[in-house]
Each structure stands twice: as structure tokens, then as C-alpha cells.
Amino acid sequence: MSNVRSGGTERSYHHGHLREALVDAAVSAARSGGPEAVVLRAATRKAGVSAGAAYRHFADRDDLLRAVALRCLDHMGDLMERRLDEAERLLGPDGAWRQLHVAGRAYVEFAINEPGWFHTAFAIPVEAEPRREGGNRGLFQILVDVLDQLVSTGAITPEARLRAEYVAWSSVHGIATLVTGGSLRDLPPTERDASIDRVVRSVTFQVDNVENLPI
Amino acid sequence: MSNVRSGGTERSYHHGHLREALVDAAVSAARSGGPEAVVLRAATRKAGVSAGAAYRHFADRDDLLRAVALRCLDHMGDLMERRLDEAERLLGPDGAWRQLHVAGRAYVEFAINEPGWFHTAFAIPVEAEPRREGGNRGLFQILVDVLDQLVSTGAITPEARLRAEYVAWSSVHGIATLVTGGSLRDLPPTERDASIDRVVRSVTFQVDNVENLPI
DNA sequence: CTATGATGTAAACGGTGTCTACATTGTAGG
DNA sequence: CCTACAATGTAGACACCGTTTACATCATAG
Numbered sequence: 001m002s003n004v005r006s007g008g009t010e011r012s013y014h015h016g017h018l019r020e021a022l023v024d025a026a027v028s029a030a031r032s033g034g035p036e037a038v039v040l041r042a043a044t045r046k047a048g049v050s051a052g053a054a055y056r057h058f059a060d061r062d063d064l065l066r067a068v069a070l071r072c073l074d075h076m077g078d079l080m081e082r083r084l085d086e087a088e089r090l091l092g093p094d095g096a097w098r099q100l101h102v103a104g105r106a107y108v109e110f111a112i113n114e115p116g117w118f119h120t121a122f123a124i125p126v127e128a129e130p131r132r133e134g135g136n137r138g139l140f141q142i143l144v145d146v147l148d149q150l151v152s153t154g155a156i157t158p159e160a161r162l163r164a165e166y167v168a169w170s171s172v173h174g175i176a177t178l179v180t181g182g183s184l185r186d187l188p189p190t191e192r193d194a195s196i197d198r199v200v201r202s203v204t205f206q207v208d209n210v211e212n213l214p215i
Numbered sequence: 216m217s218n219v220r221s222g223g224t225e226r227s228y229h230h231g232h233l234r235e236a237l238v239d240a241a242v243s244a245a246r247s248g249g250p251e252a253v254v255l256r257a258a259t260r261k262a263g264v265s266a267g268a269a270y271r272h273f274a275d276r277d278d279l280l281r282a283v284a285l286r287c288l289d290h291m292g293d294l295m296e297r298r299l300d301e302a303e304r305l306l307g308p309d310g311a312w313r314q315l316h317v318a319g320r321a322y323v324e325f326a327i328n329e330p331g332w333f334h335t336a337f338a339i340p341v342e343a344e345p346r347r348e349g350g351n352r353g354l355f356q357i358l359v360d361v362l363d364q365l366v367s368t369g370a371i372t373p374e375a376r377l378r379a380e381y382v383a384w385s386s387v388h389g390i391a392t393l394v395t396g397g398s399l400r401d402l403p404p405t406e407r408d409a410s411i412d413r414v415v416r417s418v419t420f421q422v423d424n425v426e427n428l429p430i
Numbered sequence: 431c432t433a434t435g436a437t438g439t440a441a442a443c444g445g446t447g448t449c450t451a452c453a454t455t456g457t458a459g460g
Numbered sequence: 461c462c463t464a465c466a467a468t469g470t471a472g473a474c475a476c477c478g479t480t481t482a483c484a485t486c487a488t489a490g
Contacts, residue, residue: 014455014468041446050470052449057468061447125400140398166390166399166410167417173397174389175381182388183355184381185340195381202382205424206417229437229486256477265439267480272437276478 011048019057021047026068027117034116035123038065065124072121075114077136080106084142093155097204099146104172104200107139111176118180143169147207156208167206175199226263234272236262241283242332249331250338253280280339287336290329292351295321299357308370312419314361319387319415322354326391333395358384362422371423382421390414 015021025046029037040061041051058064083106090098111118137145147164150156156164175196178184187195230236240261244252255276256266273279298321305313326333352360362379365371371379390411393399402410 012455018468039446040448051447052471053469055448122397125396125398163410163413166393167386167414170389170393170414171382171386171421172389173393174385174387177392178381178385178388181340182337183340195378198378199382199385199421202421202424205420206386206414209417209420209424227486233437254477255479266478267440268438270479 015047015049015053018047018049018053021049022054022057022064023067023071026064027071030068030072030120031114031116035065035069035120037116038068038120040064062124065120066126069121069124069126072114072117073126073139074136075117076107076110076121077138077142079110080139080142081136082106083109091153093150093153096146096149096153096155099149100168100203100207101200103142103146104168104203105196107172108176108179108196108200111180115180118176122177140165140169150207160208164207168203171199171203171206230262230264230268233262233264233268236264237269237272237279238282238286241279242286245283245287245335246329246331250280250284250335252331253283253335255279277339280335281341284336284339284341287329287332288341288354289351290332291322291325291336292353292357294325295354295357296351297321298324306368308365308368311361311364311368311370314364315383315418315422316415318357318361319383319418320411322387323391323394323411323415326395330395333391337392355380355384365422375423379422383418386414386418386421 022043025043026038029039029042038061040054040058043064044051044054054064058067080103083102084099087098087102089095136142143165147161147168150164151158151161175184179187179192179196184192184195237258240258241253244254244257253276255269255273258279259266259269269279273282295318298317299314302313302317304310351357358380362376362383365379366373366376390399394402394407394411399407399410
């Protein structure tokens with residue numbers, strides 16, 4: 001069990017932490033190259049192990065990709081938790097609205113600063129809600145909590161709360177994907193940021209209003 | 216020039232319409248398999264031609280993928296034009312709002328009925344606005360036109376028009392990707408449809424309101 | 431009718447995911 | 461303490477992929 005000495009490259013026949021080593025390598029590759037950069041053989045090479053060894057820990061490439069996607073989602077959740085913590089915590093409806101806004105901005109911030117990880121996070125479907133390893137609640141749960149607070153502070157009615165997660169998530173996820181590699185990928189940065197701001201702000205109206213449709 | 220007789224499989228040394236044949240094959244594969252199913256060698260095989268022949272018409276695989284993506288975007292534009300034509304054409308603001316709604320629904324309808332094509336359409340960046348081959352205006356232009364009508368009919372103010380394409384597109388594109396293969400991929404169909412409806416309807420408020428933000 | 435450019439072929443290269451038969455090792459039970 | 465077994469890693473193969481190169485065939489302009 002004591003073969004992976006930090007500082008020495010020697011290792012016995014068994015690696016010891018191969019699974020993590022493979023995920024580490026793949027996550028690092030995905031950071032710059034996105035999901036396409038998650039390649040089994042490259043990961044085993046970086047871990048100093050033969051190609052077949054990977055199959056002792058993953059069923060196939062998609063299985064590795066899923067593990068990598070989970071890590072990316074974790075990083076994303078971490079940033080969102082951090083941004084929510086940093087935001088001064090107003091009480092009442094204004095505070096709840098502010099949280100929704102901060103969460104949305106953090107989502108897009110992550111996508112822009114870590115496009116490789118962002119695209120990898122959504123490159124493959126991942127089980128509904130596998131137990132979080134890290135300390136964060138997970139993207140969807142964060143959103144749910146924020147929206148619930150909107151109701152409990154009286155900012156919106158329970159009717160408006162219905163399916164509000166889909167509405168909010170769609171907007172933010174949409175602008176994030178369009179702006180990072182999507183059709184809006186080469187908007188001038190200032191125009192890009194203004195658009196993001198406009199979208200994130202407009203989520204308010206999507207969530208708030210629920211009647212009086214002109215159609 | 217007369218070697219590809221419909222009905223006979225014989226063909227002379229030169230194919231005649233190889234480029235189109237390759238795109239056809241790849242588009243057909245993408246329909247069921249998405250962008251991953253666009254593979255050069257498979258396309259050449261289906262066209263009855265050697266692998267290298269593809270490089271007389273495409274610089275590399277991505278070049279073929281781009282051509283396929285263009286065709287997918289075309290199909291998408293066709294559906295949207297059709298749905299807009301079918302919708303009874305009210306005059307004034309109500310008609311303009313209705314057009315926006317119909318366009319949004321058609322976008323998501325295409326994504327759900329042709330997920331392979333939908334994902335392929337956005338799998339690779341395609342030049343800003345390459346001249347449309349087909350009869351349709353292209354996704355972005357359709358959206359722009361619809362939004363412009365919102366202004367000209369007095370449905371919204373010119374200030375609300377600013378960057379409205381990003382707002383509307385984000386919502387619709389977001390729900391479309393989340394629901395087809397994304398994190399919302401296995402929502403029960405009725406819940407899924409209700410969510411889509413909620414999102415598309417809420418675009419109205421995003422576009423309409425532009426002030427009085429609670430934050 | 432012939433030279434030339436366009437188009438297709440054959441064969442090879444390195445890379446990939448995946449499988450199978452085998453080698454090594456940690457460890458639980460005698 | 462030893463040994464059988466389960467876990468883990470290796471070597472080598474297979475089929476497939478994208479891409480390149482040298483060559484073959486053909487349509488057509490002059």
C-alpha cells in the first residue's frame with residue numbers, strides 16, 4: 001500500500017490508486033480539450049500503466065467519462081456555493097432574488113472560465129443525483145433551494161414556483177452553451193457580457209410572472 | 216457525367232456526385248446517431264468509394280461534419296418556416312407575440328423529434344451566416360424578423376428589443392438541449408411537455424420587461 | 431487527339447477502444 | 461506461517477478510425 005511515494009516514480013506491480021489517477025489525468029485533459037480529450041489510453045499512459053488496466057476500474061470509455069463529468073459538476077457546484085457564500089445575505093424577498101441572480105451568474109462564470117470542464121460536465125448523462133462526494137449540494141439542489149426561498153420569503157407565489165427550476169435553468173444553461181463554443185462563441189467580450197447580464201436578469205421575470213399571457 | 220443511373224448500381228471510375236453522396240450518408244447516420252455517427256470511412260463505404268476519395272471534397276472530418284451541420288440547420292429552419300406559415304396570421308401585437316411563441320415551439324419540436332439532427336446542428340461552430348441553400352431564412356434571421364415585428368407592431372419598446380435575440384434564444388435552446396439528452400432527458404413526457412410550454416411562454420416576460428428589477 | 435487537372439484507388443501509418451490469456455500481488459483461512 | 465483465491469496489472473492482438481502518399485483513371489480544353 002505504500003508504493004506511491006510522492007517524490008519517487010517507482011511503483012510496484014500494483015498501482016494503488018489507479019482509479020483516481022485515471023480520473024485525475026482525464027479531468028486534467030478535459031480542462032483544456034473538453035470531452036473529446038477524455039481518452040482512455042492517454043490516461044493510462046499518464047498513469048504509467050498499460051491500457052488494459054483501465055478496465056479493472058471502468059466498464060468502458062463512457063464509464064470513465066461519466067466519472068470525469070461528475071468531477072466537473074462538483075467543481076461547478078463548488079464555485080456556485082462559494083459565490084453564494086460571498087454574496088451578502090439580505091433577508092426577505094430581496095435577498096432571495098439576489099441569491100437566484102448570484103447562482104445564475106456563477107453558473108455562466110464557470111462555463112466561461114472553464115469551458116472544457118463545462119462541456120464535459122454535460123457531455124454524458126449522469127444518474128439523477130448520485131450522492132455528492134464533495135461538500136456542495138449539487139447544481140440542481142442549489143437551484144431548488146434558492147427557488148424555495150423565493151416562496152418562503154413571499155417573493156413569489158406557490159403557483160409561480162411550479163416548474164420554475166426548468167425555466168431558470170433553461171435560460172442560464174442556454175446562454176452558457178451558446179456563448180462557450182455555441183453559435184454566440186465569438187461575440188465581442190463586452191457584448192457577450194452584456195448579453196449574459198440581460199439574460200440572467202430576465203430570469204426574474206420568467207419566474208415571477210405566470211399569468212396574463214398576451215397569447 | 217451520366218454514370219449514376221438510378222436503378223443500376225454500376226458506376227465508372229468517377230462517382231459524379233460524391234460530395235453530396237457523402238453528406239447524404241452522413242446526414243442519414245447523424246439522424247439516429249448524432250454527431251458521433253458522422254464518420255468519414257462509413258460514409259465513403261456507403262457511397263461505394265475508397266476512404267481517401269473523401270479528401271477530394273473535404274479537408275478533414277470536421278469539414279464533413281460542418282456540411283452535415285448545415286443540412287441539419289436547414290431542416291430546422293424549414294420546420295420553423297412551415298410552422299410559422301401554418302399559424303393563422305393575426306395582425307398587430309397579438310400576432311407578433313404569437314409568432315414568437317410559434318417559432319419557439321417549433322425549435323423545441325424539432326429538437327425532440329430529431330434529436331440526432333438537433334445535436335449535430337450545434338456540434339460544430341458554423342460560419343456566421345453562410346448563404347442559405349434552401350428556401351428558409353436561417354434560424355437566427357427568423358428570430359430577428361419575429362422580434363423586429365414585435366417592435367413594429369408596438370408590442371414592445373425599442374429598449375426591450377435590445378439583445379432580445381439572446382434572451383429568447385437562450386431559453387428555447389436551453390430547454391431543448393436539457394430535454395434531449397441533457398439532464399432533463401428522462402422527465403416523464405407529460406411533465407416534459409408542460410415544462411417546455413412553461414419555458415416558451417415565459418420568454419414573453421423576458422422580452423417584454425426590461426426595468427423594475429428587484430435587485 | 432493529346433496534355434492536364436480533377437477525381438478515385440491502394441496501401442500504409444499511428445492512434446483509438448476493447449478483449450483475452452497470462453502474470454503478479456495482497457490477503458483471508460487453514 | 462503458508463497457501464489458495466480474488467484483485468489488479470501486462471502483453472498482445474483485433475477491428476476500426478482519420479489521414480497521407482504515390483499512383484490510376486478519366487473528362488475536357490486547346
